[in-house]
Amino acid sequence: MIRGIRGATTVTQDNEQQILKATDELLKEMIKKNSIQPEQVAQVIITVTEDLISTFPAKALRNIEGWTYVPVMCMQEIPVKGSLKMCIRVMMTVNTDIEQDKVNHVYLEGATVLRPDLSVSSQ
Incomplete structure (x- = not known):
């Protein structure tokens, strides 16, 4: 079965070091919480809000x-008025036997407000 595993985090500054560190932490937590092996992953899509332009967060995945x-692509999030700023979002498409309601989505830092109903911290 193919499942989407979501994750998001925020940073406080637009700089390469902070973006890569936050992305690394998020990806590793998603991998750990869902017992993901690279061979199971069809693709990883990473988006950033328009205020993050210092680096490609995909670099963090390449360092794991x-x-x-694993194919990975970075994109810019739609700049919706009033949306969460300084945010990095991840969608990992994974071949897994995990039931859909058992997938552990990971929301860290300021991104916990995005989907508290799906966040690991609320389960």
Whole structure:
């Protein structure tokens, strides 16, 4: 079965070091909470809000051992008025036997407000 696993986090500044650190933390938590192996992943889509322009957060995935061949793409989030700023979002498409209601979506830092009903912290 193919499942989408969501995650999001925020940073306080638009700089490469902070974006990569936050993205690394988010990805590793998503991987750990869902027991994901790179071979299970069809693709990873990472979006950032328009205020984050210092680096491609996909670099963080490339630094995780074993994830070299997983397709990853970065995009800009739609700039909706009043939406959460300084936000990095991840959609990981995974082949897994996990039931849909058992998927652990991960929301960290200021992004916990996005989907508290699906967040690991609320389960």
